[in-house]
Amino acid sequence: MTSNPAAVTTRIVPPAVAHDLVRTVCDALGSDEREARLVADHLVAANLAGHDSHGVGMIPTYVGSAAAGGLVVNAELETVTDAGAVLVVDGVHGFGQAMAFDAMAVGIERAREYGLALVGLRNSHHVGRIGHWAEQCAAAGLISIHFVNVGGSLMVAPFGGSDARFSTNPFCVAFPRVGEPTILLDFATSAIAYGKARVAHNKGVEAPEGSLIDHEGRPTDDPSVLFDEPHGALRAMGLHKGGGLAIMCELLGGALTGGLTTREETAHDATSIYNSMTSILIDPNALGSLDSGAADAFLEWVKASPAPAGAEHGPLLPGEVERATRATRTRDGLPVDETTWRGIADAARAAGVPDDDTTLAAWNACAAA
Numbered sequence: 243m244t245s246n247p248a249a250v251t252t253r254i255v256p257p258a259v260a261h262d263l264v265r266t267v268c269d270a271l272g273s274d275e276r277e278a279r280l281v282a283d284h285l286v287a288a289n290l291a292g293h294d295s296h297g298v299g300m301i302p303t304y305v306g307s308a309a310a311g312g313l314v315v316n317a318e319l320e321t322v323t324d325a326g327a328v329l330v331v332d333g334v335h336g337f338g339q340a341m342a343f344d345a346m347a348v349g350i351e352r353a354r355e356y357g358l359a360l361v362g363l364r365n366s367h368h369v370g371r372i373g374h375w376a377e378q379c380a381a382a383g384l385i386s387i388h389f390v391n392v393g394g395s396l397m398v399a400p401f402g403g404s405d406a407r408f409s410t411n412p413f414c415v416a417f418p419r420v421g422e423p424t425i426l427l428d429f430a431t432s433a434i435a436y437g438k439a440r441v442a443h444n445k446g447v448e449a450p451e452g453s454l455i456d457h458e459g460r461p462t463d464d465p466s467v468l469f470d471e472p473h474g475a476l477r478a479m480g481l482h483k484g485g486g487l488a489i490m491c492e493l494l495g496g497a498l499t500g501g502l503t504t505r506e507e508t509a510h511d512a513t514s515i516y517n518s519m520t521s522i523l524i525d526p527n528a529l530g531s532l533d534s535g536a537a538d539a540f541l542e543w544v545k546a547s548p549a550p551a552g553a554e555h556g557p558l559l560p561g562e563v564e565r566a567t568r569a570t571r572t573r574d575g576l577p578v579d580e581t582t583w584r585g586i587a588d589a590a591r592a593a594g595v596p597d598d599d600t601t602l603a604a605w606n607a608c609a610a611a
């Protein structure tokens with residue numbers, strides 16, 4: 243393991259090259275054109291936002307999951323409960339990028355009609371970066387809150403425990419503003435996202451201090467404890483508060499929707515990832531309170547806090563880092579570490595993409611930084 247990320251070779255991939263290859267891989271897996279495009283839109287957008295853990299690096303997992311029968315291509319949402327403003331749909335292990343998109347589309351319609359909607363999406367395959375779904379709601383002018391679990395995935399130790407009992411259960415809230423960027427808070431409730439440990443492992447670099455424990459519950463910065471026996475675990479973020487939020491994500495995202503929850507009998511390996519998500523969509527116009535300027539005035543007040551001595555900048559608002567990264571990567575391309583870059587090409591071949599495919603050739607031709 244190197245502790246110098248600069249020593250790791252990185253390929254620079256133009257977003258369009260990544261998008262084309264993802265669509266080719268999905269096509270090889272049997273996805274129709276719409277599904278392939280939704281998956282590619284989502285994964286490339288995650289890389290553009292800086293969340294490589296949920297970007298095109300997921301492709302090997304998706305190919306493996308499809309081969310194992312854990313990911314169903316061209317699935318359609320099944321309605322479980324439809325009570326107007328309250329809706330539960332089953333994602334039947336379909337591509338989460340299509341299942342969540344369709345679930346949010348119905349939720350947006352309902353929130354416009356009733357002022358408020360609760361959408362339970364259960365048993366979808368991996369829905370990826372939750373901020374993407376909040377952005378879909380925000381683009382429609384809606385506030386949204388998302389509680390998500392990863393059913394049957396053992397990765398995170400509860401606060402006060404020493405082995406993995408649940409997963410990285412993400413939480414997300416978005417607050418759109420008129421003429422100003424959306425405030426978008428979106429994170430795993432583990433100290434770091436599992437995918438970030440995977441990226442550190444692939445790069446051969448250490449994980450951030452305090453994010454992992456080994457198989458005996460001792461703190462470690464070695465990401466291999468998640469991938470090699472005997473397994474350690476991720477820590478929950480924020481001590482008892484983050485650990486508590488992770489438990490609420492399991493209860494609201496998993497149990498409330500009737501989705502898969504995590505316990506000994508449901509535990510499975512990481513070949514397939516099953517998310518359930520409870521989303522609450524709010525139409526601010528229904529409350530009539532957003533025109534007062536109070537939100538903007540508060541956010542300006544927060545931003546005006548001076549930078550600490552020696553720091554380059556003062557406070558960043560939720561979503562600011564992703565916006566800045568998106569601007570840079572749209573211009574300069576996506577940095578993809580060599581291990582991930584090769585793994586994606588291998589997965590494409592495993593999915594049946596021939597070596598002379600033009601989108602795979604363009605991927606393979608991406609230069610090192």
Ligand SMILES: NC(=O)c1ccc[n+]([C@@H]2O[C@H](COP(=O)([O-])OP(=O)(O)OC[C@H]3O[C@@H](n4cnc5c(N)ncnc54)[C@H](O)[C@@H]3O)[C@@H](O)[C@H]2O)c1
Pocket residue numbers: 293295296368369370371372373390391392410411412413414426427428429430431434435436438517557558559560561562563564
């Ligand atoms: N589908 C799943 O099963 C699953 C599971 C876990 C995580 N995820 C996704 O993984 C992604 C990454 O999660 P993460 O925990 O690594 O995110 P993270 O630790 O990078 O935190 C991101 C959040 O913190 C804000 N932020 C970052 N730096 C900041 C700073 N300096 N000042 C103020 N705010 C700052 C960002 O704007 C964003 O809202 C998320 O998009 C999440 O939805 C998905």
